[in-house]
Amino acid sequence: MPEGMTVLSNGRLLSEEKDAHGLIAARWLQDKPHANYLISLVAGYFKKVEDHHRDIPLAFYTPTSEIGEAPGSFRDTKDIMAFFEQEIGVPYPWAKYYQVCVNDFVAGGMENTSITTLTDDTLFTSATENIRDSQGLVAHEMAHQWFGDLVTCKDWSDIWLNEGFATYYDALYDAHKNGRNSMLYGFYQTARFITGVTNDTNAIVRRIYDSPDQMFDFLAYPKGSWVLRMLRSQLGEDLYRRCIRTYLERHQFDNVVTEDLRAVIEEFSGRSYDQFFDQWVYHAHHPELEVNYGWDEKTKLAKVTVKQTQPISEQVLLFHFPLAVRFKSPTGLADRQVNVSEKEEDFYFALSEAPQIVRLDPDFTLLAKIKFELPTAMLHAQLADRDDVIGRLLALEQLAAKKDKETVAKLNQALNGDPFYGVRIEASKALRSIHSDEALEALLESTNQSDARVRRQVIADLGGFYRQSACHSARQVLDSEKNPDILAAALRALGGYAKPEAPEAVLKFLNAPSYRNELADAAIAAMRSQDDPVFIPPLVETLAQREAEFTSRGFAQALGTLGYLARNEEKKDRVREFLAGNLSHRKRTIQLAAINALATLGDPKAIAALEKSATAARESPERSAAEKALADLRAARKPVDDFKNLRQEVLDLQKANRDLRKELDDLKKKVDAARAKPGETNPKKKRALGK
Numbered sequence: 001m002p003e004g005m006t007v008l009s010n011g012r013l014l015s016e017e018k019d020a021h022g023l024i025a026a027r028w029l030q031d032k033p034h035a036n037y038l039i040s041l042v043a044g045y046f047k048k049v050e051d052h053h054r055d056i057p058l059a060f061y062t063p064t065s066e067i068g069e070a071p072g073s074f075r076d077t078k079d080i081m082a083f084f085e086q087e088i089g090v091p092y093p094w095a096k097y098y099q100v101c102v103n104d105f106v107a108g109g110m111e112n113t114s115i116t117t118l119t120d121d122t123l124f125t126s127a128t129e130n131i132r133d134s135q136g137l138v139a140h141e142m143a144h145q146w147f148g149d150l151v152t153c154k155d156w157s158d159i160w161l162n163e164g165f166a167t168y169y170d171a172l173y174d175a176h177k178n179g180r181n182s183m184l185y186g187f188y189q190t191a192r193f194i195t196g197v198t199n200d201t202n203a204i205v206r207r208i209y210d211s212p213d214q215m216f217d218f219l220a221y222p223k224g225s226w227v228l229r230m231l232r233s234q235l236g237e238d239l240y241r242r243c244i245r246t247y248l249e250r251h252q253f254d255n256v257v258t259e260d261l262r263a264v265i266e267e268f269s270g271r272s273y274d275q276f277f278d279q280w281v282y283h284a285h286h287p288e289l290e291v292n293y294g295w296d297e298k299t300k301l302a303k304v305t306v307k308q309t310q311p312i313s314e315q316v317l318l319f320h321f322p323l324a325v326r327f328k329s330p331t332g333l334a335d336r337q338v339n340v341s342e343k344e345e346d347f348y349f350a351l352s353e354a355p356q357i358v359r360l361d362p363d364f365t366l367l368a369k370i371k372f373e374l375p376t377a378m379l380h381a382q383l384a385d386r387d388d389v390i391g392r393l394l395a396l397e398q399l400a401a402k403k404d405k406e407t408v409a410k411l412n413q414a415l416n417g418d419p420f421y422g423v424r425i426e427a428s429k430a431l432r433s434i435h436s437d438e439a440l441e442a443l444l445e446s447t448n449q450s451d452a453r454v455r456r457q458v459i460a461d462l463g464g465f466y467r468q469s470a471c472h473s474a475r476q477v478l479d480s481e482k483n484p485d486i487l488a489a490a491l492r493a494l495g496g497y498a499k500p501e502a503p504e505a506v507l508k509f510l511n512a513p514s515y516r517n518e519l520a521d522a523a524i525a526a527m528r529s530q531d532d533p534v535f536i537p538p539l540v541e542t543l544a545q546r547e548a549e550f551t552s553r554g555f556a557q558a559l560g561t562l563g564y565l566a567r568n569e570e571k572k573d574r575v576r577e578f579l580a581g582n583l584s585h586r587k588r589t590i591q592l593a594a595i596n597a598l599a600t601l602g603d604p605k606a607i608a609a610l611e612k613s614a615t616a617a618r619e620s621p622e623r624s625a626a627e628k629a630l631a632d633l634r635a636a637r638k639p640v641d642d643f644k645n646l647r648q649e650v651l652d653l654q655k656a657n658r659d660l661r662k663e664l665d666d667l668k669k670k671v672d673a674a675r676a677k678p679g680e681t682n683p684k685k686k687r688a689l690g691k
């Protein structure tokens with residue numbers, strides 16, 4: 001590489017030497033075995049920040065201009081490694097741990113052995129307060145250094161052994177750093193997501209899929225993580241840790257399948273986990289429970305009826321699982337445990353007095369969709385229970401469907417007084433969904449939140465009300481707020497109002513400087529919502545003059561908005577020329593955006609320019625996008641042009657046919673040539689077999 005450039009790869013750096021031409025040759029050695037998809041080579045102009053954990057060098061590289069943000073994203077790395085070594089019980093296995101941020105990366109991160117690649121989208125400034133961090137991404141990719149790199153799933157069918165583990169250990173670190181409630185809130189959100197997916201008939205481990213990409217789904221990631229959470233709760237922490245440590249040590253530098261994990265668990269626990277893996281991993285879905293509760297004052301018996309309502313099929317089983325039930329009354333709490341295995345079962349619990357709160361699965365260790373409707377008084381008691389964050393979140397879900405003033409007042413209290421930020425966020429969302437005048441009032445009174453995450457949520461939820469007061473509030477935020485993430489939320493909210501003051505505010509932020517041009521992105525999104533051609537000239541001007549300040553994604557979205565805003569204009573020349581000027585941009589994402597924007601613009605004069613893009617390599621995304629854009633434009637053209645279109649299409653087809661025929665001829669020649677020399681290949685084969 002040229003001097004000044006950095007080359008990074010797996011393992012350790014052996015040497016860097018300058019040759020006679022002044023080029024640097026770098027030699028890296030990965031001397032421990034790993035899977036070939038984890039090989040990495042990164043070259044470019046980078047700067048770095050460094051640290052070490054024990055004798056393991058740690059470094060974080062960014063493109064030169066972004067080094068100022070590196071410390072913020074790097075800060076947890078050392079602590080995460082120390083935590084994982086302790087939690088997993090196996091020392092970090094590689095020579096070093098480097099993370100390198102690159103522009104326009106195809107994913108969030110890639111856990112290449114000892115040299116993780118990260119998207120530069122993870123970088124952030126302190127102006128966003130606590131809204132952003134890189135903790136989750138850094139922890140996830142580092143967990144892969146054990147789960148994925150030290151032991152690697154044998155093929156994509158078992159990808160959850162990589163992704164489920166990485167997701168779960170990220171959650172464990174979250175609990176370690178930010179407290180158990182933070183982790184529980186994460187599991188609460190993923191459980192809502194997983195149980196919100198209907199008709200999923202896929203098992204986590206399955207052999208039938210169209211492409212490997214399909215296996216990197218919510219089953220491998222959050223559901224895989226949930227399976228580990230359930231396993232840990234059933235085994236107990238110590239036994240779970242011993243199992244995982246043995247699983248790693250037994251299979252290190254090798255491939256694994258799910259059965260390898262199950263074998264260790266059965267060996268150490270002395271119990272069969274056949275049913276557990278069968279229902280959670282080899283079959284689809286999760287329990288859907290309908291629960292009813294009743295109290296008999298005479299016998300002092302609580303009755304809990306549990307019905308499994310998930311449709312049973314070849315893919316989805318009736319589930320067997322332990323279920324904890326907690327009863328709370330002013331004099332104390334009673335914990336009971338039952339085993340659920342039937343389609344419908346009644347359970348009776350003798351208690352000393354009627355409980356005020358009844359909680360199923362109070363530790364939140366069961367992945368299930370539970371319908372358990374409670375009287376409002378019990379929900380209010382649950383919402384006030386400071387020891388039970390999941391109970392409060394579940395109470396909010398049901399209270400969000402009520403409209404009475406007392407409930408709105410309780411939600412307002414939760415939004416402004418709950419000790420946990422996640423409950424405050426969900427209280428804000430609940431007020432939005434109640435959507436009454438009182439709920440709007442409560443949100444308007446609550447914009448002054450000290451936690452930026454909650455403040456942003458309140459602004460976003462106010463945007464759900466089409467009222468003058470809500471619009472005015474967004475306008476005020478734009479004047480007083482400093483946090484760019486919250487300004488962006490207010491701008492997007494403001495975009496939804498057809499009010500005379502909106503365009504002026506949006507234009508003001510189009511050219512406001514911000515990190516990675518976040519505010520311009522939000523202003524452009526608001527322009528799209530406003531759908532007003534008045535924005536076209538200033539937008540063209542900004543894009544032409546300040547392209548370098550945009551991220552590729554931001555610039556691509558802006559091109560799309562430009563085509564959209566101008567789609568009904570009489571004169572489209574200026575916009576068309578600007579978009580066409582980006583058809584040969586050096587970045588593919590921007591080429592694609594320009595093609596799609598020209599299709600949206602709907603100006604047939606763009607056909608000539610798009611035809612050039614349609615000659616890109618076959619099966620390239622540019623070519624298929626251009627072909628689609630051309631088809632759209634031709635279809636929309638006036639009938640007068642039809643004959644000309646048809647003629648052009650025939651010419652195109654003829655050309656495509658010629659290209660194909662030539663390729664076929666070439667192929668034939670190659671095949672014939674290979675067949676013509678059988679005498680050369682056969683003896684070799686024989687020799688090889690004879691060894």
Ligand SMILES: [Zn+2]
Pocket residue numbers: 140144162163166
């Ligand atoms: Zn991953």
